[in-house]
Amino acid sequence: MARMHARRRGIASSVRPYRKEVPAWSNSDVKEIEGKIIEMRKAGLSCAQIGLVLRDKHGVPNVKLATGKRINAIVRENDLDTDIPEDLRNLMHKALGMRKHLEQNKKDLHNKRQLQLTEAKVRRLVKYYVGSKRLPTGWVYKPETAEILLSR
Numbered sequence: 001m002a003r004m005h006a007r008r009r010g011i012a013s014s015v016r017p018y019r020k021e022v023p024a025w026s027n028s029d030v031k032e033i034e035g036k037i038i039e040m041r042k043a044g045l046s047c048a049q050i051g052l053v054l055r056d057k058h059g060v061p062n063v064k065l066a067t068g069k070r071i072n073a074i075v076r077e078n079d080l081d082t083d084i085p086e087d088l089r090n091l092m093h094k095a096l097g098m099r100k101h102l103e104q105n106k107k108d109l110h111n112k113r114q115l116q117l118t119e120a121k122v123r124r125l126v127k128y129y130v131g132s133k134r135l136p137t138g139w140v141y142k143p144e145t146a147e148i149l150l151s152r
Contacts, residue, residue: 005117019065027059028066036075041080047071048086084149085134088125092146096120099143
């Protein structure tokens with residue numbers, strides 16, 4: 001499959017092993033895993049960070065195999081989800097950093113182009129989330145208000 005903003009094809013990378021059941025060595029206590037997810041979410045960790053901590057410190061290689069649900073679903077069930085989805089928030093944070101860099105370095109054409117590509121990804125994600133009802137119908141990405149939204 002081709003890249004989003006280039007004409008090149010992707011290169012092969014590592015893939016997680018295909019499994020249908022939890023490995024025998026892993027922690028598979030559903031209540032304990034869900035409790036740790038809720039505890040870490042209340043501490044302010046994102047879903048990706050929670051997955052890394054569970055994998056590295058608590059011996060849970062795959063939360064979906066262990067619990068039957070993804071981390072995001074568990075977070076939503078307990079009303080701990082943020083108003084802006086995590087992937088959109090990360091892209092907005094990246095675009096904000098690029099804008100701050102461009103204020104000081106006005107002639108950085110490579111960064112200017114990368115900012116255009118990143119904001120195109122943001123707009124594409126906003127369109128998807130508005131269509132899937134995760135964001136309100138009139139929600140629009142504005143670089144001027146992005147810093148205020150991310151500070152929440």
